Amino acid sequence: MNPSLINWLAVVAAAASAFVLGGIWYSPILFANAWMTESKLTQDEIKKGNQAKIFGFAALFSLIMAANLAAFLATPTTTASWGAQAGFLAGIWTFCAIGMHSLFELRSWKHIFINGAYSVISLTLMGWILGMWR
Numbered sequence: 001m002n003p004s005l006i007n008w009l010a011v012v013a014a015a016a017s018a019f020v021l022g023g024i025w026y027s028p029i030l031f032a033n034a035w036m037t038e039s040k041l042t043q044d045e046i047k048k049g050n051q052a053k054i055f056g057f058a059a060l061f062s063l064i065m066a067a068n069l070a071a072f073l074a075t076p077t078t079t080a081s082w083g084a085q086a087g088f089l090a091g092i093w094t095f096c097a098i099g100m101h102s103l104f105e106l107r108s109w110k111h112i113f114i115n116g117a118y119s120v121i122s123l124t125l126m127g128w129i130l131g132m133w134r
Contacts, residue, residue, distance in 0.1 A: 001071055001075065002075065003071070003074060005074040006074050007070070007130070007133055009133070010130050010133035010134075011066045011067050011130070012066075013129055014069070014070070014125075014129040015062040015065070015126070017122070018066075019062065021118070021121060021125060022058075022118065025118045026118075031114050034110060035111070035114050035115075038107065038114065065123070065126065069090060069127055069130060072090075078130075078131050078134060079131050080128050082131055083131020083132065084124050084128040084131065085127070087126050088120065088123065090127070091119050091120030091121070092120060094123060095120050098112060098115050098116045099116060102115070
């Protein structure tokens with residue numbers, strides 16, 4: 001790893017990609033209704049949440065995830081393909097962590113796969129952006 005090879009604009013773009021994907025993934029077009037049902041949440045409960053806190057920490061965590069992945073990819077030989085592969089592998093790790101916690105929380109497999117697949121795809125996309133934008 002060579003920290004001088006980290007492209008911080010790419011890190012910000014990779015972090016932002018998680019928001020774009022999440023906006024689509026957790027929208028009514030895809031999994032919003034299933035996720036709410038499996039999470040045992042209603043629209044009213046979601047609206048009562050502190051949106052600044054939720055989105056602020058989500059942005060921070062996405063930035064940390066992208067920066068961490070960028071650190072692992074900070075080599076001269078990183079390509080878009082390798083970035084996507086590394087992101088996918090990180091996503092599998094995250095999927096397993098989500099699965100373990102969710103099983104102890106008595107969440108359904110559907111819930112695990114909705115959240116876990118989002119992590120796999122978002123980290124794969126992050127890795128691709130980081131590898132492509134060298």
